Amino acid sequence: MAHVLIELDGTEAPAQGAPYLETAAAIIRDNFPRSFLAHRLGRWARVYFDPAAMTLTPAQREVLRHLLNGRSVRDIAARTNRSVATVGQHVKRIHQAFDTHSVGQLFRECNRRGIGVPAWDGESGAWPPFGWAERGL
Numbered sequence: 001m002a003h004v005l006i007e008l009d010g011t012e013a014p015a016q017g018a019p020y021l022e023t024a025a026a027i028i029r030d031n032f033p034r035s036f037l038a039h040r041l042g043r044w045a046r047v048y049f050d051p052a053a054m055t056l057t058p059a060q061r062e063v064l065r066h067l068l069n070g071r072s073v074r075d076i077a078a079r080t081n082r083s084v085a086t087v088g089q090h091v092k093r094i095h096q097a098f099d100t101h102s103v104g105q106l107f108r109e110c111n112r113r114g115i116g117v118p119a120w121d122g123e124s125g126a127w128p129p130f131g132w133a134e135r136g137l
Helices: 002-009 020-031 036-048 058-068 073-080 084-098 103-113
Strands: none
Touching: 020 036, 020 058, 036 058, 058 073, 058 084, 058 103, 073 084, 084 103
16 A cells, blocks of 8 residues: 555656655554665655654645755646745745755755655665756755
């Protein structure tokens, strides 16, 4: 069941408000903490225990995941079927939660806290995601 939810979350543009990854992570955390599925969640699982990340809504955590994967606000808006303004508000709230002012600072803070993209969600699985080193962040 949790594996199906993870795969659904990986598809393009899931239905607005469909908390596939949130549900899967809760199932895995509670029932299969040492499983292959927990390994696939990887550093992303920390987002469900981190005090700052726990203050975020599921939609804000979804935006955080996309930011950590190197996506722009416009790209996130298109992928999540939200307006650019809404995603911008989510980004603002994420920065408040982590006490950061730029995406580069957010990357560093998440890395310090052990938060990263799920193993299936990154281009190469490396930290930071592909492209950010070239941007000097």
